[in-house]
Amino acid sequence: MTAPGVLQYRSLIWNFAQRDLKSRFKGTAIGWAWSLLLPLASLFIYTLVAHYIFRAVPEPFGDGRAGNFAVWLFVGLTAWSFFANAVNVSMAALLGTGTLLQKIYFPSFAPVLGAVIGVIIQSAIEIALVLIVLCIFTNVGITWLLLPVWIALFVGFTAGAAMLFAVGNIYFRDLAHIISVVLQLLFYATPVLYQDNLIKDPILHKVILSNPLTEFVLLFRDLAYSLTPGRLNIWAGAVAWTAISLGLATFVFHRYGRDLAEQM
C-alpha cells in the first residue's frame, strides 16, 4: 500500500466507493435520508440513556456557557461512528469482493479504501451537520482551522486499521466476530458518553487515555466543541497511532495482501 500504488488505482478505488454508496440505500423508500436518520437515532437513544438516566453531564461550551449534552455527545459520537463504520464496512467489502479477487487481479487495498471513502463521504455529511449545529449554538472558534489536520490523521489511522482488520478477517474468519465485541468494548473505553475526568482510578484512566480512539475523540471535541487547540501530548499520540496503523497496514498488505485469492 504505497502512495504511488494507491494513486495508480484511484479510479478503481473511486469506483468501489461509488459501488458501496450507490448500493447501500438502493431500494429503500427514503434512500439517503437513512445515512442521517441512523446516527440521529443513536444520538437520541444515547442522550436518553446517558443524560436522562445516568445523569451524565456535558462539558461547557468554548465560551464558558453551560454545555448541551446532545450537542456534546453528537461531536464525540460522529468521530466514533466514523471509525466503527469504516472497520465494519471494510471487512464486509473485502470479503464481498473475494470471488472477484479470484477471477482477476487488482490490489486488495482497492475495495478497502473504496469502502473507507464511502464512509468518509457519509461521515462528512454528519460532520457538516455537527458544525452547523455548533454554529446555531454560536460556538465557533479559530481552532476549527485545525480540523483538516485532525481529519487527515484520523482518516489515515482509520484506513490503516480498516486494512488490517479486513485482511486479517480473510485469514481468520473469527476476526469479524471478535471485532464486533472489541468495538463494543472500545466504545465504552472511549470517553464518548462520559467525560474522561470522571474516571477516578488512575490506572483505568491511563488505560482509557492510551486508547487511540480516545485521542481522536478528545481532539475533535477540543477543536470543535471546547474551542481549545488540544494538548500537545494528545496530538503526539494521534500522530504516533496514525504512523503505526499505516505502517502495519503497509506491511500486512505486502506480506499477506497478495495471496487473498487463495484464502477466500
Added chain:
Amino acid sequence: MTDNAIEVEGLSKRFRIGTERRDSLKERFVRGSGRYDEFWALRDISFSVPQGSTFGLIGQNGSGKSTLLKMLAGVYRPTDGSIATKGRISALLELGAGFHGELTGRENIYLNGAILGLSRKQIAGAMDEIVSFSGIEEFIDSPVKIYSSGMYVRLGFSIAVTVDPEILIVDEIIAVGDEEFQRKCFDHLYELRRRGTTIVLVSHGLGTVADLCDDALWLDKGKLKSIGPVRDVIDDYLEAVNQKEAEAKERTGEVPAEMDGGRTRRLGSGEIRVTHLEFIDHNGSVAGFLSGGEKCTVRMHYEAEQDLPSVTFGLSFSHESGVNVAGPNSGYGERAMKVLAGGGYVDFHIDDLILQPSTFLVTAAAVDRGHTYDFRDRAFELRVRAQGAVTEPGLIRLPGRWTHSEAAAMPSAEHAEGNRS
C-alpha cells in the same frame, strides 16, 4: 524479452488444501501452524508466447489450466519461478464476475472497466461500442440483477474485449450466449488476433483451439506434457486420451488397441478391421499416387471375424495442414453393407479426382452408427500429382464453368431505352 508478450520460466504453484487448513484463530493457536496438505497445481512450467500470436492451453479437467491462466492474470502468485508479461492484460476468467446486482449496466461498465485498469475517460470513450456490442441497449440503465444470464455474459464479454487489451486471457467462455453472440465473439477474437493482440485461451473444444491458436501447450496433472504447433500438440493429446480409453477398454475385456501407423491410437471393438488401402489409377492398376482430374478408385481391404449385418465404411481426407477436405461414407440404414466373416474389400469410385496436388492423410473407419468397429486416424497417405502445371491455389479444384459476356452485348435497361427513342 524482445518479441515475447509472455515469458514463463520454471513456474510452480503449490496450494495448501485439505482439512488441516486453519481458518480460525482458535485452531491456529490451539494446534499451532502445523502440517498442511500440499498440492502442486503446477510443476516447473516454462514457455513463451510471441507477441501477436494465439496460444492454447489444453488438458483434462484438473490439469492446472485454469490455475495457469489465473497466474498469468496475476490472481495467484508463483510459488516458484517467474512470469514476465508485456502489455496490458485483460482476463476473461468469468464473465460478469465483477458485476454488482444493484448497479445498472452502465454503472457496472465503469466498475468493471476500472477493475481492468481503465480510466473513467477511457471507459466513457468506449461506452457506445461496449453497449452496442453487447446488444442490450434497452436494459443498459436497469440494474443488472434483472438481467438474464445471457445478458449478463454478453455485457461481461463486451467490456473485456472492447477495452482493447494487449494480452487477452480467455477461459472456456466462448461457449456461452446464443449462436449469434457466439459468432460475434469469435469474429471479434479473430479481429483482435488480426490486430496483433496476444491471446491465451483455454478450451475443451479442440476444434476451437485448432482453429484459433498458433501454438499450444498440453498440461497433465500440473506438468507440461507437450508444447509446440497446435496440431502436433492436439495429436499428442488425443493420442493419450485415446490410449487411456483403450486401456480402460482393455481392462474391461475389449480388444487391445495399437497405433498401427495412425496419428492417434487405433480405436474400435475389432469385429472387423480395415487392413490396408489401395489407390487404383485410371488404368486400373494399383499406384503409389493418383493424378488430379482422373478417374480412380480407393479400395479398402478388410478382415471380418464374424458376420455383421450392418457396416458403414468411411474415408476421410485431411490435408497436411490439418484441414479436413472430405469425408465420404458408404451410407447408413438401408444403405449399410452386410459383411460376412473373412476378408474382402469395398471400393470408393471417384469419377474425377478434384483434389489438388499435395499429400493427403487418409483416415479409414468401419462403423455401425454409433458403434466403432475400427478407426484408423490418418493412418494412410495419398499423394496427388498434377497432370500439368498447377494453375489454381487451394486444396480442391472446384468444378465449374466460366462464361463471358461483353458489356456491349448486355441487354441493359439504358440500352433498351436508347433503342426506343
